[in-house]
Amino acid sequence: MKWNSGRLWLRITVYSLLALLTFLVVVQSLIFWKFDEHAVRETLGRVLQEQHRSVTVRGAIKPHVLPFPGLDIDRIDISQPGNATPAITIDHLEARLAWLPLLFGEREVSKLRVDGLKVQVVRHPDSSLSIADLFQHRDTGRFRVKLDTLRLRESELDYLDESTQHHQTLSALSLDADGLRGDAHLSVGALLSGGRRPLRLALETPLTIQDDQVTLSQLQAVAMSEVEGLGESKLNANGLLRLNFAALQATGEQLALTLSSDNPKSGFTLRVPAFSASFKEITTPLATLDGQLTYGQTHYEAVARFDNVKLDEAGLNADRMAGDFSWSVGRQRINLKLNAPFTLLGMNQIRMQPLSLMAQVVTPLLPRGQLVAKMDGALDGTLDDDQLNLRVAGTLDGSDMAITVSQYGFLKPRHEATVTIGKLDLNRYLPETKDNAAVALFQDTRPIPLDWLDYVDLSGKVTIGELAFGRFRVNDVTASVLATPQQLALDQLSASIYQGHLEGSVRLQREQKPKLELKQKLNAMHIRPLLLDLFNFSRLDGVGSGEVDVRAQGTSFAELRNTMSGTVAMSLNKGALSGIDLVAALKNLPSELKQWNGAANPNQKTTFSTLSASLQLEQGVARNQDLKLASQLVNVSGGGKLDLIQSIIDYTLDVQANPHEFSRLKGVNVPLKITGPINSPVYALDFNAMVKGKKTESEKQDALKQQLKKQITTILP
Structure with missing residues (x-):
């Protein structure tokens, strides 16, 4: 016999395989012949008897030999403790035994595959789980579970918390665990539902x-x-x-x-x-x-x-x-x-109390500094509603401050707020002027910064004890505020301003050139400091009331001034017109006619008991024809215009002495012309009024002589 013959080894191999196949067929036949399905059902039914659970196999039970021996079981139900209601169901289970232990008479489960597993887990009020008993050690009889491979497919875990009635489901569960006897690897995939939105889950780990x-x-x-x-x-x-x-x-x-x-x-x-x-x-x-x-x-x-x-x-x-x-x-x-x-x-309601808060605002709008607030209070909110509520009180740069604000939404937040500030001086944060002096508000040529409105959606109320902006001063400010990317509005505005009171509204519409709408009612207010701080005009003094209804358009306060249109009506009491003393000039007629001509003298003034006027504004120019000034000694009427753009005045006035005080001046009317810069006007006799209606130069000269002669002869004894 030739042992190195290829044909010999081929025969040996074929015969060996046939013998092995015959052996396996015989073994499998014996297993099937000896297999007792009824006994297996009874054995499985008693597995969880100590836990007062029953195991019921509603489908077929089949033995399996190759490549590993084991069982294939369909439709298994595991009951709840003490009753027959299923707590766990399995559509199909494959259990495989290891060959080597089996040869020594030990049944060791090494591989397990479960399809269609459905588990109901209940968390009781005492925090115990309905399936906790299944994790306890128990006698497995002739079987020993020592898994090397575990597979779960199309499984589902249903969870209910009896205390909160919170319900969640883990569905489409797939699990693969390999090498469980040594360095194992686990991968899991599932879909979690029952919350506000489903979650896709995946896990991998040694x-x-x-x-x-x-x-x-x-x-x-x-x-x-x-x-x-x-x-x-x-x-x-x-x-x-x-x-x-x-x-x-x-x-x-x-x-x-x-x-x-x-x-x-x-x-x-x-x-x-x-x-x-x-x-x-x-x-x-x-x-x-x-x-x-x-x-x-x-x-x-x-x-x-x-x-x-x-x-x-x-x-x-x-x-x-x-x-x-x-x-x-x-x-x-x-x-x-x-x-x-x-x-x-409840993973929903936020509470933070007592809260210590420090806030810092940094912006190019405040090039000289930053707003810093230190406050204490509380914060709460609900995540489901995307809402936060803040209530704090403290200081803003040393001034008392209290804020209540609610935020709705996190990505595009909307705010409702109530803000109270003791004192706010915006000049501390605005750019320094060249001469370090605040300028009149409507003379400011710097662009009004409005880009911050692009990201604001705010409504609420604001209260400020004292507000300073430029030379402008306001006290006891209260207003309803609306700030959106499209507009900034102050409604129900109320303030103590220059010892008087203000009510009205301000609305700024954002366009390529912002539009301003201003409606105000003023009462018992000192006019001189107001005009000085707004327009740098100081020639008029008094206490009075007024109404303002104007519109303007521009990117700076100076442009807004230059485009103002609307109406302004005012009535002053117990005031004075600086620059000329009309009473003294009348007393000294005719020897002091020169007093009626010349530049304004800041040391002179004409006092009055009342002054009223209504102005029509159009594109920065104010006109009026009903100015009336009355005092015990002199009365003035007339009209003209104020050019806010050029800061010039052009007024024609008719000055009359009170005949009860100056009997010798009865019938004397002095036409007065006021022209020039608003802050330094020129007062002069209105010769044009004296020669009105005359055409030739000689006629005008004769009329002027007659008017002056009439005035002088009337005054002389």
Whole structure:
């Protein structure tokens, strides 16, 4: 016999395979012949007898030989404790035994595949689970479970919390665990529903099993969902997790949870160095949060620390939260520092009280500084409604301040606020003027900054004890405020202004050139400081009332002045017109006729008891024809115009002495012309009025002589 013959080895191989196949057929035939399905059903039915559960096989039970021996079982029901209602159902189960232990008479389950597993888990009010008894050690009889491979397909886990009636379902569950006897690997996929939106879940990790403890050493999990306003969002979890199934507890180290989205671009990471968990609570001594979100030109940043955190059925609680938060839009930025206990009730209602808050506003609108506020109070809100409520009181740059504000929405927030400020001097934050002196408001040529309105949606009420802007001063300001990208409006405006009172409204419409609408009623107000601070005009003094209804358009206060149109009516009492003393000039006629001609003298003034006028404004020029000035000694009437653009005056007045005080001046009318710059006008006799109606030069000269002669002869004794 030739042992190196190829044909010989071929025969040996063929005969050996035939013999092995014959042996396997015989073994399988014996197994099927000896297999007792009824006995298997009875044995399975008694497996959970100590837990007062029944196991019922409603389908077929078939033995399996190749490649591994075992059983295929269809439609298994596991009841709830004490009754026949199914708590767990299985559509199909495949259990495989290891060959080597089987040769020594031991039945060791090494592979398990479950299809269509459905488990109902109930958390009772005492925090116990309805399936907790299934994790207890029990005698498995002639079988020993020592899995090397586990498969779950199309499974479902239904969870109900009886205390909160919170219901969630983990469906489309797929699980693959390989190498469970050594360095194992676990991968899981599922769909979680029952909340506001479904979550797609996936998990991968190395796996180590030691007695009752399972260690996930490099956990990598992800949850994805469509979040309103954020598009598709993703939650990633990384870290180390240990699960103890006997005690139903878990511990973890270096856990990082990262929430991210692409539209808008965001990323927030919660880091937990160590934690412990049970079905009652999750606790950690420290957690930190950092992240940012960008939406258009709006940018959020957050860095926070949470001490002694506890999560239970009531919600999330931290002994202390200290954080830095910022909100920036374009070149505007608000920085917030918060320090307070933190509570999230039912994972929905936020509570932070007592709250310590420091706010800082940084903006090009305040080139010389920044607004800094330090306040104490409380913050609450509801996440489901995207709402936050803040109630604080403290100081704004040393001035008393109180704020109540509600925010609706996080990506495009809308605010309702009530603000009270003791004193606000805006000059501290505006650009310095060249001569370090505040200018009159309507002489300011700097553009009015309105780009900050692009990102504001605010309504509410504001109260300011004292407000300064330029040389303008207002006290006891109250108003209803509306600020949107389209407009800035102050309605129901009320203020104490220059020892008087103001009521009305101001509305600024944003267009290529903003439009201003101003409606005001003034009462018992000192006119001189008002005109000085608004227009740098100081020639008129008195106390009185008025109504303003004007419109203007422009990008600066100077442009608004130059385009003013509308009506202004005023009535003054106990005042004076600076620059000329009409009474003295009348007394000294005719020898002092020269007093009627010349520049204004700031040391002279004409006092009056009443002065009234109504002006029509059009494109920065005010005209009126009903000016009336009355005093005990002199009466004045006339009209003219004020050019606010050029800052010039052109008025024609008729001056009459009171005949009861100056009997010798009875019938004397002095036509007076006031022209020139508003701040330094020229007063002169109105010779044009004296020669009115005369055509030739000689006629005008004769008429002028006759008028002067008449005035003088009337005055002379």
